[in-house]
Amino acid sequence: MTGTPRPSLPSRPAVLPPPPHPTPPKQPCGGLPGRRFTDTGILLGLASEPDLLDEVAQRWGDRLVIVDRIQGELYGISRPTSGQAPKVRAAAAVVHDRMRAGTLPSALRLTDSERTYARTLRAQMGAIKKIPDGQSEGEAHVLSALLRHGDRLNDVLLVNDDVPARLARNVHGVATGPISAVLRETVHAGNRTAEEAMTLYARLIAISGVPARLRVIKAADLACTC
Numbered sequence: 001m002t003g004t005p006r007p008s009l010p011s012r013p014a015v016l017p018p019p020p021h022p023t024p025p026k027q028p029c030g031g032l033p034g035r036r037f038t039d040t041g042i043l044l045g046l047a048s049e050p051d052l053l054d055e056v057a058q059r060w061g062d063r064l065v066i067v068d069r070i071q072g073e074l075y076g077i078s079r080p081t082s083g084q085a086p087k088v089r090a091a092a093a094v095v096h097d098r099m100r101a102g103t104l105p106s107a108l109r110l111t112d113s114e115r116t117y118a119r120t121l122r123a124q125m126g127a128i129k130k131i132p133d134g135q136s137e138g139e140a141h142v143l144s145a146l147l148r149h150g151d152r153l154n155d156v157l158l159v160n161d162d163v164p165a166r167l168a169r170n171v172h173g174v175a176t177g178p179i180s181a182v183l184r185e186t187v188h189a190g191n192r193t194a195e196e197a198m199t200l201y202a203r204l205i206a207i208s209g210v211p212a213r214l215r216v217i218k219a220a221d222l223a224c225t226c
């Protein structure tokens with residue numbers, strides 16, 4: 001043994017501090033009082049039952065926020081060349097027509113800096129879980145708008161996918177809801193029973209794009225509990 005000091009091990013990379021973890025407001029079954037920043041899947045699901053879309057639009061009024069990117073996605077989906085199923089194209093056309101007719105609010109136009117921020121948010125989603133290119137960009141735009149224009153204590157990001165929802169809740173402290181939360185709001189409002197909401201939900205989940213593992217399976221989950 002020569003007593004040569006062992007080369008020191010390379011130091012471990014510094015552990016990054018955990019991301020901020022504010023607690024988002026808890027949603028009552030009637031929903032928070034603020035705005036509903038809404039993604040494409042939610043609008044497609046609602047519009048596949050046009051009366052439901054009209055009911056919700058009336059309930060929320062100007063509190064329903066549709067950003068320009070989502071309007072563009074819906075227009076693209078509505079076109080015959082989109083390759084989407086006829087029912088999905090029809091639902092997209094319903095939203096597009098209502099926006100043009102003014103029974104849905106007109107689109108909120110994001111600024112360049114908000115679009116840039118959407119790219120950051122999309123990258124943050126990719127850090128939670130690997131997402132295929134091109135996916136979840138709409139949700140990133142909606143969340144960007146909410147974080148720049150919204151009221152974090154009262155507004156809700158309506159998305160079905162869990163990755164954008166986890167980013168919004170766990171990192172940015174924003175309440176989120178899938179389309180089942182929208183139906184629960186209508187039950188709370190007395191517009192239908194939980195069983196009727198469940199029947200509607202079963203009809204629209206595929207068009208809304210609710211991932212199978214996240215689907216509500218019993219009417220009790222849509223019941224008013226307050």
Ligand SMILES: [Zn+2]
Pocket residue numbers: 029030188223224225226
């Ligand atoms: Zn209730």
